[in-house]
Amino acid sequence: MLSKKAKYALRALIALARADGDGPVLIADLARRERIPQKFLELILLDLKRQGILQSKKGRGGGYLLRKEPEAIYLGQVIRALDGPLAPLPCVSRTAYAPCEECDDEKGCGIRLVMKEVRDATARILDGTSLADLIERVDRQRPKRKGAPLRSSRAKTRAGGAKSERRTA
Amino acid sequence: MLSKKAKYALRALIALARADGDGPVLIADLARRERIPQKFLELILLDLKRQGILQSKKGRGGGYLLRKEPEAIYLGQVIRALDGPLAPLPCVSRTAYAPCEECDDEKGCGIRLVMKEVRDATARILDGTSLADLIERVDRQRPKRKGAPLRSSRAKTRAGGAKSERRTA
C-alpha cells in the first residue's frame, strides 16, 4: 500500500514539475493548492531534498524547486525515499536486502521466488516511469491548459528570461 | 509489504499441500514444524477456512486439510484473504475498489494510471501462480525427497486406501 506520505510527495512533485522553470514554489502555496497539511508537507519536501530530488531556497523569494529535470525523476526513487523498499519481502529487495531470519535456505524458498517476480515487475514499472512520463500521459488524454501559474502569494515574480535555468549548485 | 500473517499462511499451505492426501494435519504439528506461534496460526487457518481454502475436522483424528487441489489455490486469493487487496491504492483495486476522496477526476489522475499498472502486474503474477506451481518450481531446482511425513503426534494414522479423496461437503 502506498502511504499518504508518498502520495502527497508525488502530487507535490507533479505540481513542481508543472511549475518547473517558474522559480521557487512556497510550501504554503503547494500545500494549499494540493490540499496537503502544510506541516506534513514540510517533512516530505525535506525528505525529497535529502534524496537529491528537490532543492530549496530560504528567505524572501525562496521555496522549493526540482533539482533535476522531470525526465530524470523516477517514481521508484520517490516512493522508496518515503515508503521504503518496493519489495514485498526484505529478502527480495535489491536496494534494502535483508535475509529473513526464519528462512534457512533462501535459494529453495518458493515464496521468495514469486515475491521476487512481483518486486521485479513493480520496479520495472516504477523505475521506468518518470515525472515527465506521468504528466505527458495525463496531458495526452486530457489536454488541459498548462494551468494558471501555481504561485499566488507572490504575484509578480519574474519568470526568468530563458526557461528553466537549473542551478547545478 | 507482505505481513507475517500472510507469509505464515503461505508456509502453512505449502506444508498442507505437501501433506495432501495424508489426512488431516494438526494445528500443533503445523505450528511446531513451521515454527509459527500456534495461537496465531489458529487465527490464520480459520481465516483460510472461511475463505473456502481449507477444511477442518474436529475431535480425535481431526485437523486441517486443503479443500481444493493445490492446482486450484492461487496465491492472490490467499494474500488478499489475509492482507487485503493487492492494489497499492484503493482506487485501482478490482476486488476492493474505493474512490480516493481527495482525487476529483479519477480518469485524469496520473498516479492512478501508474498504480493500476502495478496492480495489474502484481495480480497477473499472484493470480497466475498456484500452490502446486510454487511447489513444483521449488522441487524442480532442488529435488528433495517428498519429506518425512508431516504429522508426528499421531504416528499410526491410516493414509486412506486410494490417495486424496477430497470430500466436497
Added chain:
DNA sequence: TCCCGTTCCGAGTAAATTACTCTACTCATT
C-alpha cells in the same frame, strides 16, 4: 545591522495496524 520571510529540525501524539496471547466454548469421537 536588523527584520522578516522562509526553510529546517526535534519532539510529541492520537489513531490505526500488526503480531501476537488468554480464556473459554463447541463439537466429534471413543
Added chain:
DNA sequence: AATGAGTAGAGTAATTTACTCGGAACGGGA
C-alpha cells in the same frame, strides 16, 4: 461422559502512520 480437537472473542504490547507544535537557522533586502 470424557477427551481431543478446532472456534470465538477479547485483550494487549509494540510499531507505524499521519499528523501537530514550537522554535531555531538562514538568507536577502531595507
